[in-house]
């Protein structure tokens with residue numbers, strides 16, 4: 001075989017060639033643009049080598065938005081393909097690649113970085129810290145994640161995309177049934193990104209445990225920080241399972257081991273079990289921080305403290321434990337028998353109890369409040385009924401005997417989108433709108449924002465309710481086409497229209513950003529929403545050291561106390577501040593990982609060995625590197641603070 | 653705002669209602685056998701109960717949103733600080749607990765029903781059919797009748813059918829929605845699915861678990877007929893069909909789609925199902941494993957109980 005043959009796409013199509021050209025041109029344009037505007041140095045100094053949690057957070061955000069676009073294009077392609085019976089738009093192979101990449105991209109490269117963006121940006125600000133516990137590791141987390149994302153996304157133009165579903169069950173995913181390198185990409189790209197996630201999990205747990213402002217006991221942490229803490233504890237327990245699982249899968253595919261083969265003592269069901277031992281907790285990793293954001297937003301705009309703080313925390317702890325005890329509900333139909341199914345049926349339904357508690361608590365937070373309908377609040381209020389609908393269909397799926405009928409159908413697909421979109425995606429957009437002024441110093445337009453929320457919800461209902469129905473009518477998931485006689489076509493057309501309406505709403509979101517950049521007032525102060533927790537107590541834009549003086553708090557809503565009850569947040573005077581230095585090491589290590597991953601995907605062993613040595617060298621270098629950071633002097637702080645205050649005074 | 657919520661809700665309920673009760677019943681909610689009936693009953697019950705919850709949440713939400721929205725209040729109104737009340741929170745936990753306990757009972761009961769011989773047919777002698785999948789076909793072996801079909805399934809109505817499922821390739825899932833829910837077919841073991849059709853009729857069946865490029869068309873036709881018609885059919889097959897040879901079977905296993913075909917004899921004679929074998933190629937190990945299994949394996953138990 002010619003060396004270069006292996007990089008060809010096995011099932012090329014016009015769409016793929018077109019996107020190759022498109023991607024190529026975009027890359028060239030970006031490189032030329034940066035060169036033309038002489039921004040390479042700026043990029044390197046201010047972004048690529050940064051260890052500042054706020055900047056790293058914003059880079060996560062950019063990736064998430066980019067991947068939301070990519071996953072969204074995949075979604076529209078699927079919905080269009082299914083909108084008519086016997087549609088010829090995509091053939092089977094392409095459809096399979098599209099739903100596989102859609103699933104992986106949306107969960108791992110869109111939702112994960114989106115919540116990690118909030119972790120990065122908010123946790124240190126909410127707990128009154130200067131940065132995360134390990135800033136340089138944080139940069140490494142990002143670059144590993146970024147390189148994993150990049151590796152996964154080049155698959156469709158170099159060598160071919162994975163096509164065995166985002167669950168990648170063996171034996172379908174083994175070399176016999178998935179001969180292209182697509183599934184190697186799956187195994188290795190997710191592995192690299194997953195390491196980043198695991199490292200940042202450790203980082204955030206340490207940050208939250210060790211770096212809280214004086215007075216902020218655990219039970220005085222803002223609710224988002226609590227949710228982030230628990231989500232990261234789940235990360236640290238669940239992601240090692242994924243690491244091991246992917247390593248085993250890689251070995252089966254590349255080195256001929258027999259972990260998941262159906263002969264020679266392998267066991268295909270082991271993959272399904274381990275996948276979901278990680279996979280179910282994973283969905284709670286996504287949803288808990290979303291709950292945290294909703295808690296912040298609802299309490300801010302109900303102008304009230306969060307009702308039932310303690311039961312909110314308790315319910316999250318219970319959810320985190322139970323999330324590890326339900327994985328079998330993803331394959332009730334594997335033949336474990338009535339007893340095993342009964343146990344997992346009950347544990348699964350039990351999770352509905354703490355989740356219900358949270359919904360009641362949000363409702364009670366509204367009670368006796370003084371509710372203002374801002375855009376973030378509107379998303380939250382749409383979230384409550386839509387998510388409840390998704391939650392109760394989850395309880396329906398948990399009834400294992402009935403699940404024999406729902407399993408593998410569009411009913412299931414409707415259910416998980418029904419929890420993920422109103423649950424996670426709405427929370428991300430609501431949170432983005434809420435924190436946008438904190439990050440960029442101006443607000444997104446409220447009128448366009450509300451339209452976006454409503455249009456998205458109408459689109460959502462039209463796109464997903466029909467899928468519940470066709471599921472009950474026997475439409476299996478992952479089916480690239482169906483015949484006229486099945487009678488699925490009308491509802492699938494409705495679903496396509498719904499997806500189109502959702503696409504319009506996302507376009508509106510982008511337009512809103514553009515519009516607000518151009519026209520929004522910059523004169524908004526540092527607390528435009530009249531909010532409650534510490535992140536709003538510092539200036540906008542946030543100085544690199546976050547707080548000139550470490551704040552002291554006495555309740556869950558320190559900033560509110562300061563505004564309303566005369567609590568003094570900042571006591572004492574300026575002292576020099578210790579900050580970490582920027583470093584190119586995380587980026588370089590990430591790049592080497594990228595090449596290593598690429599070499600593994602294509603089994604180019606010499607390159608794999610060289611890069612592996614490179615990785616080790618980087619690690620050893622780092623262990624011996626002496627870098628004690630730097631200090632920001634008191635004069636510098638005074639200057640920055642005066643300037644930031646000056647900006648505000650001038651504007652007012 | 654209130655209007656919009658109401659409007660959205662109404663359209664939603666309306667769509668669901670028209671389609672659920674609409675001209676053609678949905679397959680899963682139109683059961684033709686006891687297992688599917690159990691499942692459809694569970695589904696309807698949970699839909700009702702769950703609609704109650706959704707409506708209750710929505711009603712409370714709309715109520716508080718209207719009552720406490722800022723524009724409906726005095727300007728100087730300061731919302732109170734309320735920590736939470738143990739009693740109220742206990743009630744909020746209590747209601748879901750009661751619902752979950754109730755549903756747990758229903759769920760467990762149904763689990764044992766769908767994993768046993770279909771209700772009403774316990775005293776019929778079950779017909780055993782080995783259903784194996786290969787990319788992207790279904791092979792149905794009738795060991796007692798000594799015949800085998802590809803991509804179509806004839807069964808006697810009014811009699812329990814015991815499907816023994818396995819796969820020559822990726823995991824697939826054997827599903828006849830109107831007779832009952834699905835179960836996986838895997839390469840290294842045999843799973844059992846109990847079904848029965850109450851009356852003669854035609855049904856669609858398919859592989860529900862994604863298995864690669866030919867998955868969408870991986871379907872089969874099911875015909876339930878009276879026992880006499882079934883016996884006649886078996887006899888006719890014996891008179892007219894070719895025997896299934898090993899070479900022929902190898903040919904059938906080749907990836908692709910095939911139409912229907914019929915044979916005398918079954919592939920089980922030269923390629924036994926992977927019962928209690930877990931894919932081990934070492935025959936001695938096989939044997940000892942088999943003995944282990946038998947000592948704690950009753951026939952009623954599902955094939956996975958040894959895990």
Ligand code: HEM
Pocket residue numbers: 072075076078079099100102103104106107110111164165166167413417420421425463476477478479480499502
């Ligand atoms: C924005 C609108 C979206 C639409 C219209 C959409 C549409 C779809 C459709 C039609 C499928 C099923 C394809 C099939 O089984 O034949 C699917 C699968 C999936 N979607 Fe989405 N989706 C959307 C957003 C999301 C989001 C936000 C996430 C997660 C964060 C997500 C995660 C998934 C996953 C995990 C699968 C399963 C993939 C697989 O079967 O391997 N989707 N989506």
Ligand SMILES: [Cu+2]
Pocket residue numbers: 279280326327329330
């Ligand atoms: Cu799960």
Ligand SMILES: [Cu+2]
Pocket residue numbers: 840841930955956959
């Ligand atoms: Cu087994």
